[in-house]
Amino acid sequence: MNTENLEDHSAPASDTDTAVVLAGDYLNKISGEQIERECKSKLDEGYKRLVVDFSQTEIINSIGISILLGVIDSAATSGAKVVFSDLNQDSIELFETLGLTKHVTIA
Amino acid sequence: MIDDRQKLIHAFGALAELGQEVSNRNSFQETIRTSLHLVSGAIGIMRAGVARYSRFGHELNMLAVRGLGDDFPLSLSMTAEDERQFLTAGLNTIDIDQARVLPFFQVYGHSFESKRLEQFVPLVVRDEIVGALFLGEKATADAYTNYEKEIICAMGRHIGVAISQRNLMAEIERHSEENRKLVDDMRTTYNDTVKAFATAIDCKDKYTEGHSVRVGKYSEIIATELGWNPEEVEGAAVAGYLHDVGKLTVERKIINAPYRINSKESAELNRHPGVGYEILLPIHHPYANVPLAAKYHHERLDGRGYPDGLYDREIPYIAKVVNLADSFDAMTTDRPYKARRPAADVVQDLHRSAGKQFAPELVTAFLKGVLKELTGEEKDRRFRRLLGREYMEADGLMPLVRGTLNELTPTSPITYIGRDQSAVH
Numbered sequence: 001m002n003t004e005n006l007e008d009h010s011a012p013a014s015d016t017d018t019a020v021v022l023a024g025d026y027l028n029k030i031s032g033e034q035i036e037r038e039c040k041s042k043l044d045e046g047y048k049r050l051v052v053d054f055s056q057t058e059i060i061n062s063i064g065i066s067i068l069l070g071v072i073d074s075a076a077t078s079g080a081k082v083v084f085s086d087l088n089q090d091s092i093e094l095f096e097t098l099g100l101t102k103h104v105t106i107a
Numbered sequence: 108m109i110d111d112r113q114k115l116i117h118a119f120g121a122l123a124e125l126g127q128e129v130s131n132r133n134s135f136q137e138t139i140r141t142s143l144h145l146v147s148g149a150i151g152i153m154r155a156g157v158a159r160y161s162r163f164g165h166e167l168n169m170l171a172v173r174g175l176g177d178d179f180p181l182s183l184s185m186t187a188e189d190e191r192q193f194l195t196a197g198l199n200t201i202d203i204d205q206a207r208v209l210p211f212f213q214v215y216g217h218s219f220e221s222k223r224l225e226q227f228v229p230l231v232v233r234d235e236i237v238g239a240l241f242l243g244e245k246a247t248a249d250a251y252t253n254y255e256k257e258i259i260c261a262m263g264r265h266i267g268v269a270i271s272q273r274n275l276m277a278e279i280e281r282h283s284e285e286n287r288k289l290v291d292d293m294r295t296t297y298n299d300t301v302k303a304f305a306t307a308i309d310c311k312d313k314y315t316e317g318h319s320v321r322v323g324k325y326s327e328i329i330a331t332e333l334g335w336n337p338e339e340v341e342g343a344a345v346a347g348y349l350h351d352v353g354k355l356t357v358e359r360k361i362i363n364a365p366y367r368i369n370s371k372e373s374a375e376l377n378r379h380p381g382v383g384y385e386i387l388l389p390i391h392h393p394y395a396n397v398p399l400a401a402k403y404h405h406e407r408l409d410g411r412g413y414p415d416g417l418y419d420r421e422i423p424y425i426a427k428v429v430n431l432a433d434s435f436d437a438m439t440t441d442r443p444y445k446a447r448r449p450a451a452d453v454v455q456d457l458h459r460s461a462g463k464q465f466a467p468e469l470v471t472a473f474l475k476g477v478l479k480e481l482t483g484e485e486k487d488r489r490f491r492r493l494l495g496r497e498y499m500e501a502d503g504l505m506p507l508v509r510g511t512l513n514e515l516t517p518t519s520p521i522t523y524i525g526r527d528q529s530a531v532h
Contacts, residue, residue: 030141062148063141066173068244069153073174097114097401098151099247 019047055086121149154243177454193229231268325432332472342394353383365443
């Protein structure tokens with residue numbers, strides 16, 4: 001897996017409290033754990049708002065859900081908010097069904 | 108209704124992926140991690156773990172965890188009652204309320220409750236516990252439905268099979284390692300026995316003391332130079348060590364005769380290849396053709412050998428190897444009726460006999476071995492140890508061997524580059 005690309009995808013937003021992490025197409029594989037680590041790293045840096053950008057993610061499978069649950073859990077432990085942005089309708093419905101939307105803001 | 112249908116499609120997708128993951132040849136750890144993601148993601152479980160059961164230690168050892176934190180026990184001891192209850196449950200989930208009565212809950216209950224674990228799934232394969240799933244609350248915070256429990260159990264079967272396969276593989280590897288050690292021990296015993304036999308054979312002939320051992324070592328050198336694999340090289344050495352085993356039945360006075368033996372004695376002596384074959388045949392050798400080497404090591408390419416007067420391709424290859432090694436030793440050691448010949452004479456004789464008595468490529472291989480030692484390319488001074496330093500350092504031996512090597516293959520001259528980097532043509 002190309003971690004350099006992943007790091008390139010992740011950059012703090014203009015808001016100094018907000019970090020943006022691109023979900024990309026790694027999310028649905030075991031290599032997607034890198035995204036979870038990336039989010040944890042941002043939380044460790046002190047970001048209080050984590051935006052996961054799904055603009056380049058078409059489908060999310062169970063591995064992706066599990067990884068996102070890990071992100072939600074880490075953010076809850078750090079007292080940070082999670083925002084899922086640019087989700088397609090199918091993913092929003094799936095997240096609602098599985099309860100993820102109870103823990104995040106959909107933007 | 109839409110929710111249910113979507114849930115079902117999503118969960119079945121996870122189940123299909125899990126089946127594929129388990130049948131893939133990924134690393135076991137990766138398979139387990141992926142499996143745990145698939146179970147968590149299929150239902151939307153916040154925290155989960157998968158453990159492997161050790162039937163020797165009676166404990167569940169965590170293989171992968173999600174969100175359980177560093178303080179969650181990585182190894183959980185099980186009592187006989189826990190095991191019984193797990194087996195009774197089979198692959199059905201055990202709710203936390205049901206689990207409270209289990210002995211292991213008395214020990215680990217605090218950890219389970221602090222992590223909000225709600226379900227335990229014993230992983231049972233062929234009536235044996237192979238592991239367990241530990242599942243926490245769902246992201247919806249709702250209770251697990253029966254349909255979700257069924258999906259989890261179906262996924263648990265896949266994970267159980269993956270763990271069971273891994274256990275079997277580990278057992279096979281352990282047995283394989285034990286067998287390998289056993290074979291190594293047997294091979295060592297066999298080789299020691301062979302060497303003891305060679306010494307016994309050589310004791311019969313005071314003039315050719317060490318002959319069998321030397322023939323074994325020369326055969327080994329030839330096989331090495333031919334590029335044979337280590338097992339074949341070892342086999343060639345054994346064939347050399349045992350080639351004269353038939354001499355054990357020949358009268359000592361004939362073997363030790365300090366004169367050229369007469370035709371009757373010669374006939375008696377010439378029986379030894381056949382007798383050697385008879386001795387070696389019933390033994391199960393770990394190497395091929397050891398008995399044939401004994402039987403045919405006096406055959407020649409031109410059909411003038413004995414006992415059967417075979418020609419070239421009729422002679423087993425290992426016998427040709429031993430024949431060359433045997434003849435070389437005969438030429439390079441003192442006999443009661445004949446002193447050993449100078450090294451240069453022997454090289455010339457090998458050259459002349461290539462294609463008549465000896466297979467030319469074997470002579471080439473043998474002389475390459477000699478040349479490697481003369482040039483220092485071969486550090487192990489095998490020939491010097493067997494023949495003496497003075498013998499091997501005779502004047503003009505190195506250029507003679509080089510020249511012979513080139514002439515032995517006139518159609519494709521050997522370019523030998525020795526340590527001094529001088530090409531020989």
